Amino acid sequence: MTRTPYLLFSALAVILLCFSNCKKEEPQPLIYRTYADVQEDFADIDISPGIHDETFEFLNSIIWEFRVIAPDVAEGQTYPLILHLHGASGGSADPHKTTDCYVEPGFEDIDAFILSPNGGSETWNTFDNQEMVVNLLLLARSIWPIDPDKVVATGYSNGGNGSWFFGETQPELIKAAIPMASSYTTLHPDGYVRVMPIPMYCIHGEDDTLFPIAQTEEWVNQTVDAGSDVTFVVAEGLGHYEPCNYVDYLKDAVTWLTDVVWEE
Numbered sequence: 001m002t003r004t005p006y007l008l009f010s011a012l013a014v015i016l017l018c019f020s021n022c023k024k025e026e027p028q029p030l031i032y033r034t035y036a037d038v039q040e041d042f043a044d045i046d047i048s049p050g051i052h053d054e055t056f057e058f059l060n061s062i063i064w065e066f067r068v069i070a071p072d073v074a075e076g077q078t079y080p081l082i083l084h085l086h087g088a089s090g091g092s093a094d095p096h097k098t099t100d101c102y103v104e105p106g107f108e109d110i111d112a113f114i115l116s117p118n119g120g121s122e123t124w125n126t127f128d129n130q131e132m133v134v135n136l137l138l139l140a141r142s143i144w145p146i147d148p149d150k151v152v153a154t155g156y157s158n159g160g161n162g163s164w165f166f167g168e169t170q171p172e173l174i175k176a177a178i179p180m181a182s183s184y185t186t187l188h189p190d191g192y193v194r195v196m197p198i199p200m201y202c203i204h205g206e207d208d209t210l211f212p213i214a215q216t217e218e219w220v221n222q223t224v225d226a227g228s229d230v231t232f233v234v235a236e237g238l239g240h241y242e243p244c245n246y247v248d249y250l251k252d253a254v255t256w257l258t259d260v261v262w263e264e
Contacts (some may be wrong), residue, residue, distance in 0.1 A: 124162025
């Protein structure tokens with residue numbers, strides 16, 4: 001009983017101290033970011049010749065990471081845009097930076113912009129990745145000197161599947177696709193075969209053990225029979241886990257682009 005007044009005094013002292021020193025935080029003003037702000041920031045991206053790795057804020061505090069490889073731009077000229085979709089990240093934080101493996105050497109014979117977004121560990125058809133890819137393409141086409149008829153999607157494994165996906169679903173943005181080591185069904189759940197709306201050049205390793213070549217070739221043949229323009233090329237002796245060895249086949253695909261697709 002003798003300690004009660006002391007305890008009450010201590011509690012009251014803490015309460016009074018809080019009221020005297022603990023100030024209520026003022027609410028922070030909301031910062032509204034518009035699409036015009038996004039366009040303005042995108043226009044500030046460095047597109048001098050060479051490699052530029054960007055961390056870019058979209059709307060609602062959404063952050064995108066991507067690599068831009070820019071050609072030596074001449075005034076009044078437009079250039080192809082190569083959308084590079086990386087394969088499964090395997091836990092890497094920077095899978096979009098693996099452009100030196102096959103994309104850069106594969107497209108070295110043409111002057112083109114290469115846009116390589118970071119899709120993380122998700123597949124490319126998730127909502128977040130669709131939002132990023134579509135908006136990056138729209139921004140690039142509207143701000144950079146891009147020929148809208150020469151926008152090409154390419155990628156390996158998961159990126160190959162993404163090339164099929166965006167080529168099929170975004171023909172207003174993607175005009176050709178070069179999927180590599182992919183496994184993308186062309187069958188609709190209702191049983192019919194889907195027709196691809198753009199020309200495609202599908203490269204697949206003869207010894208691919210992850211995505212067996214027989215399955216991918218069957219899906220390609222089915223969509224070709226249904227009316228699609230898809231070229232199927234076998235990479236002789238190559239397996240799934242050696243993407244850097246597909247450079248020569250990618251170079252052949254670039255020749256297909258320049259001599260067939262872009263000449264039509």
